[in-house]
Amino acid sequence: MRINIYSIGMLIAAGIAVMLAGCMKKVEESAEYKAVCEGLHLSSTAKRNQAMEDGYIINKRFDCVDKASYAAVKEERMKYEAANTPEAIAKQKAEFAEKRKRYEEELARKAEVEKNVSVEAESNFVFRIVEVNTATEDELASVASIRPEVAAQIIAARQNGLFHDWYDLVNRVIGMSAAQSVAYASVSGLTVNGKSMEGAPPDERIAAAYWKNRRQ
Structure with missing residues (x-):
């Protein structure tokens, strides 16, 4: 009787598999x-x-x-399924629509406020020539490009003597030391001894625009 080596090997493997399974x-x-x-x-x-x-x-x-990872994956799947039911999706869409509505209403409100501020600024603006050596602090602050703190600086410096010219004003008042600041002041109606700064004559249109920008 011939022995089939292959068959014997298969039987052994099967036996081992059964044993391991057990x-x-x-x-x-x-x-x-x-x-x-x-x-x-x-x-x-x-x-x-x-x-x-x-x-x-x-x-x-x-x-x-x-086991812990199984529980974690199961929980995530449950959350996903709960968040993607037709009811949940409808709720999410409704919440998004409500947020968008509130956002658009807020934008409209801000636009209206800015519009009102702009209208108020334009209505309050009065262009006038203001002489730096005689004006009060409030009159100086009414010049479109001069802020209240700069007006106070001018009054303080003027106590040490009147300003001779624009050069004197620029050197004695810190808030007027920038070329742009002093030029805007002249355009907005400020004068020194009755004179505007050379090259920057009074311009009501520019002064009004500067006043509007300052109030926003």
């Missing part, structure tokens, strides 16, 4: 396995890969799905 079953039934694993032992590479693709962590000792 051992694994005992492991799966152990308290230690049940404490850290969810489901059965991952008996193939394909099953392990699928488990990882599904977001699970593999317990390397028992080659199973980690």
Whole structure:
């Protein structure tokens, strides 16, 4: 009788597989396995890969799905499903529409406020020639380009003597030291000894625009 080596090998392999399966079953039934694993032992590479693709962590000792990761994935799936029901989606759309409505209303409100400020600024503006050596602090502050703190500086400096010319004003008042500031002051109607700054004659249109910008 001839012995088929291949058949014997298959029988041995089958026997080993049965034995290992029996051992694994005992492991799966152990308290230690049940404490850290969810489901059965991952008996193939394909099953392990699928488990990882599904977001699970593999317990390397028992080659199973980690119980904590199973619970975490399950919770995330439940949240996703709850957030994507027709009712939940409808609620999200309604909330978004409400937020958009409030945002548009706020934009409209701000636009109206800015419009009112602009109208008020234009209505309050009065163009006049203001002489730096005789004007009060309030009159100086009424010049479109001169802020209250600069008007106060002018009054303080004037106590040490009247301003001879624009050069004297620029040198004695810090708030008027910038070329742009002093030019705007002249355009807005400020004079020194009755004279505007050379090259910057009074211009009511520019002064009104500067006044409007200052009030916004």
